[in-house]
């Protein structure tokens with residue numbers, strides 16, 4: 001169980017995060033809807049240990065992560081641009097986290113091959129990252145994160161740079177893999193439909209204040225999230241499509 005309590009941060013006189021509290025059980029995906037400038041990157045950086053909060057605590061299974069440096073937090077931060085080693089193959093990029101932990105070679109081979117197969121990357125194992133498509137690079141980035149069995153995956157608009165079809169494929173892949181490995185995630189997006197697709201729990205971050213909803217219904221119906229209006233818009237488009245097609 002991961003517990004965040006009363007987290008606050010300001011830059012100069014500007015409050016950026018205000019009294020943020022939530023908890024996550026293993027395997028849960030908290031999808032947080034947030035517009036640009038709402039404080040999402042600051043929140044994720046604080047959780048990852050890359051930025052210090054002014055106040056508040058972060059506990060993992062009761063342990064205070066405050067003094068724990070980023071590389072010992074077992075958290076992986078994924079954003080739009082996959083960070084890969086350009087000089088290493090796909091296989092070696094994924095294997096990296098195990099190599100630095102001195103896992104034995106046979107075990108590395110087994111785990112990496114298994115994960116590459118799950119991510120549909122087996123055929124690309126020997127390629128360099130710059131010989132891959134954007135979606136494939138993002139899958140390698142997932143592989144690098146998952147291989148170390150992180151306690152928390154922090155996703156900051158991870159599919160924002162991908163075309164609509166690849167984005168939809170990546171959302172399904174994220175769902176499948178995170179369910180299979182029981183990965184706990186905080187997934188921030190400005191796209192309501194993406195939030196509804198990937199989340200098991202739902203939140204809304206606005207001007208540094210996080211609201212966590214008890215159910216998907218309350219998330220959809222809350223006027224601030226504007227999810228209901230967006231869904232209604234897409235429904236209205238769908239209804240007009242057959243009519244316009246039949247008149248053409």
Ligand SMILES: Nc1ncnc2c1ncn2[C@@H]1O[C@H](COP(=O)(O)OP(=O)(O)OP(=O)(O)O)[C@@H](O)[C@H]1O
Pocket residue numbers: 011012016034035036037038039040041042043
């Ligand atoms: N190091 C910093 N120094 C001063 N102000 C900062 C710093 N980092 C962020 N801010 C300010 O804090 C606010 C929130 O920034 P943050 O990067 O967390 O937003 P965001 O929700 O990730 O936005 P976007 O989606 O546009 O990247 C912004 O007004 C930003 O200008």
